[in-house]
Each structure stands twice: as structure tokens, then as C-alpha cells.
Amino acid sequence: MKYYSLNHNAPKVSFEEAVIQGLATDKGLYFPESITPLKADFFVNIENLSNAEIAFEAIKQFVGDEIPAETLKQIIAETLCFDFPTVKVEKDIYALELYHGPTMAFKDVGARFMSRCLAYFNKDQKDSKNTVLVATSGDTGGAVASGFLGVQGVEVIILYPSGKVSDIQERQLTTLGQNIKALEVDGVFDDCQDMVKKAFLDESLKHKKLTSANSINIARWLPQMFYFFFAYKQLKSQNKPLVFSCPSGNFGNICAGIMAKKLGLPIEHFVASTNVNDTVPRFLEKGNYDPKPSKATISNAMDVGNPSNFIRIQEMYNNDLEQFKKDFSSFSYTDAETLEAMQSIYKKDGYIAEPHGAVGYLGLKKELKNHANAIGIFLETAHPIKFLDVVEPALHLKLPIPTQIESVLHKEKVSVKIKTYEDLKVFLG
Ligand SMILES: *Cc1c(COP(=O)(O)O)cnc(C)c1O
Numbered sequence: 001m002k003y004y005s006l007n008h009n010a011p012k013v014s015f016e017e018a019v020i021q022g023l024a025t026d027k028g029l030y031f032p033e034s035i036t037p038l039k040a041d042f043f044v045n046i047e048n049l050s051n052a053e054i055a056f057e058a059i060k061q062f063v064g065d066e067i068p069a070e071t072l073k074q075i076i077a078e079t080l081c082f083d084f085p086t087v088k089v090e091k092d093i094y095a096l097e098l099y100h101g102p103t104m105a106f107k108d109v110g111a112r113f114m115s116r117c118l119a120y121f122n123k124d125q126k127d128s129k130n131t132v133l134v135a136t137s138g139d140t141g142g143a144v145a146s147g148f149l150g151v152q153g154v155e156v157i158i159l160y161p162s163g164k165v166s167d168i169q170e171r172q173l174t175t176l177g178q179n180i181k182a183l184e185v186d187g188v189f190d191d192c193q194d195m196v197k198k199a200f201l202d203e204s205l206k207h208k209k210l211t212s213a214n215s216i217n218i219a220r221w222l223p224q225m226f227y228f229f230f231a232y233k234q235l236k237s238q239n240k241p242l243v244f245s246c247p248s249g250n251f252g253n254i255c256a257g258i259m260a261k262k263l264g265l266p267i268e269h270f271v272a273s274t275n276v277n278d279t280v281p282r283f284l285e286k287g288n289y290d291p292k293p294s295k296a297t298i299s300n301a302m303d304v305g306n307p308s309n310f311i312r313i314q315e316m317y318n319n320d321l322e323q324f325k326k327d328f329s330s331f332s333y334t335d336a337e338t339l340e341a342m343q344s345i346y347k348k349d350g351y352i353a354e355p356h357g358a359v360g361y362l363g364l365k366k367e368l369k370n371h372a373n374a375i376g377i378f379l380e381t382a383h384p385i386k387f388l389d390v391v392e393p394a395l396h397l398k399l400p401i402p403t404q405i406e407s408v409l410h411k412e413k414v415s416v417k418i419k420t421y422e423d424l425k426v427f428l429g
Pocket of ligand 1: 139140247248249250251301381
């Protein structure tokens with residue numbers, strides 16, 4: 001499979017090159033040259049297939065012959081080492097829980113898949129390393145650290161804002177050791193992000209073979225389509241149209257859902273639910289795309305002012321706004337509305353949603369008014385424990401610590417403090 005740049009000013013590349021480069025040389029996101037729907041009998045038989053078999057069918061055309069089928073199956077098996085249950089919350093409303101992985105965030109899937117692809121492509125290059133550089137506001141860093149731990153030929157450097165991530169998140173980034181290094185930046189998330197962007201453009205760092213592990217990387221983005229298939233498999237027997245609501249920040253998840261639909265998965269409608277960082281809801285309402293600097297909220301993994309994957313979504317709809325609006329809605333919610341939703345879901349349904357899931361729930365409820373006979377599914381993108389500072393006081397409860405989290409709480413934090421871009425360069429060497 002070849003990939004082209006959405007800025008249309010860079011050569012087409014293979015899957016391998018796209019994974020290693022992350023972003024095209026013209027700074028565009030990569031997009032697959034063709035998308036071939038899966039055969040109808042795949043969907044007829046889906047409940048007889050394992051998650052790994054479903055994932056293999058869904059992704060194989062995007063990898064092509066660049067990874068042998070047996071190796072790709074192995075990569076998928078290691079990626080999907082946990083469950084993706086749909087949990088009934090109310091009549092015709094389900095939470096698709098994506099948080100049962102090693103760091104209890106949905107980003108585990110993309111991080112585990114991407115790291116193993118990189119390891120495969122590096123297998124013969126014993127002394128030349130790739131360096132994965134990633135800025136995190138919390139959740140991405142932990143998933144990337146865990147997903148890449150011990151992967152041969154790849155060094156991972158995570159930049160996080162000092163004092164601005166939760167204790168659990170910080171431990172997930174700073175206690176693993178081996179090929180994972182944490183840089184504690186004296187600043188905010190945007191400072192971390194700026195340093196990473198600068199490093200990618202810095203000619204003097206060419207020898208480091210830098211790549212990103214954000215959802216701009218196709219190997220992190222594409223595997224996210226798997227969970228829409230898994231939800232379909234679980235709910236298919238009810239024979240109702242499906243509406244998915246994704247709590248959205250960089251719009252990687254929902255964009256992967258739209259890809260699943262392009263492959264033939266019968267999804268009636270998508271809702272991109274956002275916090276007050278509402279660039280896309282405003283675009284759908286007013287028709288002009290006007291990104292704003294991000295604002296801090298309690299659903300902080302979605303504090304994104306200019307969602308990087310939105311351009312991929314527009315590509316899938318050939319920039320046809322009217323067609324796009326038939327399949328897609330987007331609504332934004334304040335922190336106060338989010339807290340109220342968490343409380344009402346808990347009181348009414350006994351379900352503990354964290355802030356991102358609650359935003360997803362709100363968007364879903366609104367859209368379902370237009371789909372009388374449908375089943376609605378909101379993605380629960382993180383375990384409530386990851387946001388315990390918000391969840392515990394809002395719901396007046398104490399959450400038990402899951403074993404995945406328990407295991408990092410006793411480990412010692414190791415980080416290097418930096419202030420400026422020059423400090424980063426010195427560290428990279
Ligand atoms: C990253 C993240 C999101 C946003 O996902 P996108 O694919 O960037 O839209 C939502 N919730 C949580 C908990 C996340 O970590």
C-alpha cells in the first residue's frame with residue numbers, strides 16, 4: 001500500500017516509510033492511496049471470528065506485503081491482549097470500554113501496534129536506532145511508554161509538563177526505565193509540544209531518526225478502527241442501527257471509526273463530542289474552520305484547539321460538507337455539564353464514567369433523539385482511576401486501585417528536568 005501526503009507536495013511512500021517518518025516531508029499527514037471495502041460475508045460471519053482475526057482482516061490491506069502475514073498476526077495478538085466490552089448503561093445505550101489495557105487508556109492499542117511495527121522494520125539494523133519523541137499532557141505518554149518498553153532498536157523520549165500531570169500518570173511515564181526516558185519540562189503542555197515540533201524540523205537532528213507516536217502516525221491511528229468492529233460483533237444480534245459517540249480531541253479515534261465504515265462496517269451515524277475546545281462543532285454550524293488556542297478542562301486529554309486528524313476526515317468525504325453532515329454530528333459541553341452527566345449516570349444507572357466518557361455520553365443522548373430505533377454507543381476512553389481527582393469528589397466515592405496501576409505506584413520516578421529547547425538538544429546529543 002502506498003500513502004500520499006494530504007499536503008500533496010511530497011513523494012508517495014510505503015507503509016514502512018510512513019510509519020518511520022510519521023509526517024510527510026511537506027508536513028502533511030499520510031493517507032492510504034486506496035480503501036477497499038471488506039467482503040459482505042466477513043460481516044455476516046463476524047461473530048464467529050476472534051478479535052485478532054477481525055483485526056487482521058481490517059488492517060491487512062493497509063500493511064500490504066511489507067510485513068509477512070504470520071508476523072502481522074503475531075503483532076495483532078500482542079496488541080490485543082485485553083478485552084473491549086460493551087457494557088449496558090441504559091436501555092439502548094452502551095459504553096464501549098477501551099480501558100482494560102496495560103495503562104488503562106485506549107491509546108494502548110495504537111501504541112502497542114505501532115511499536116511492534118517499528119521493531120519489525122528495525123530488525124536488521126542492529127546499531128541504528130529510531131527515536132520516538134512524544135509530548136504528553138498525561139495519557140499518551142503512559143501508553144507510549146508501556147507500548148514501546150523493551151522494543152528493540154527504538155528509544156522513546158517523553159516530554160511532560162512538570163507538576164501538570166497526575167501522580168499516577170507521572171509514575172506511568174517515569175518508572176519503566178530501559179529504553180524509555182522521561183523529560184520533565186519546566187512549562188505547560190504547549191511548551192512540550194513546541195519543543196517536539198521544533199526537533200522534527202531541526203536539520204541538525206537528522207541523525208537521530210526522529211519519529212512521532214501521536215495519532216498522526218498511521219500505525220497509531222489505523223488500529224483504532226478495530227474497536228468499532230468489536231462493538232459491532234457484540235451488538236449485531238440486536239439488529240438495530242448503531243450510533244457511535246467518540247469523546248474527541250485530536251479526532252484520531254473518530255477518524256478511525258469513519259475508516260471502519262468505509263470498509264463496510266454498518267454504522268448509521270457518528271458523533272464527535274468535545275469539551276469547550278469546540279473548533280469542529282463550530283465548523284459544522286458555521287462552515288468555516290477557525291481553530292483557537294486550547295483551553296484547560298477536566299477532560300484534559302481533549303484539550304485540543306486544532307485537531308490534527310480532522311483533515312483526514314475531510315479527505316474521506318472529499319471535502320463535501322453536506323454529505324459529511326449526513327453521517328456526522330459534533331457537539332460541545334462545558335465542565336459543569338460534564339460533571340452533572342457523571343453524577344446523573346452514576347445515580348440513575350450505577351455506572352462510573354470519567355469526564356471524557358461523560359462528554360461522549362452527552363453527545364450521544366443528544367444525537368439519539370434523531371435515531372428512534374438505534375443503539376447508541378459511547379466510547380469510554382480511560383479508566384475512572386486515571387481521573388480520580390475529578391471522579392472521586394464528583395461522585396463521593398473512593399475508587400479501588402486496579403492491579404495495572406498498583407504495580408507502578410511503588411516504583412521510583414526517574415526523570416531529567418529541562419527548561420529550554422537547547423536542553424532538549426543537549427539531551428538528544
Ligand atoms: C486521547 C484521548 C482522547 C481523544 O482521542 P482523539 O483520538 O485524540 O480524539 C479522549 N479521551 C482520552 C481519555 C484520551 O486519552
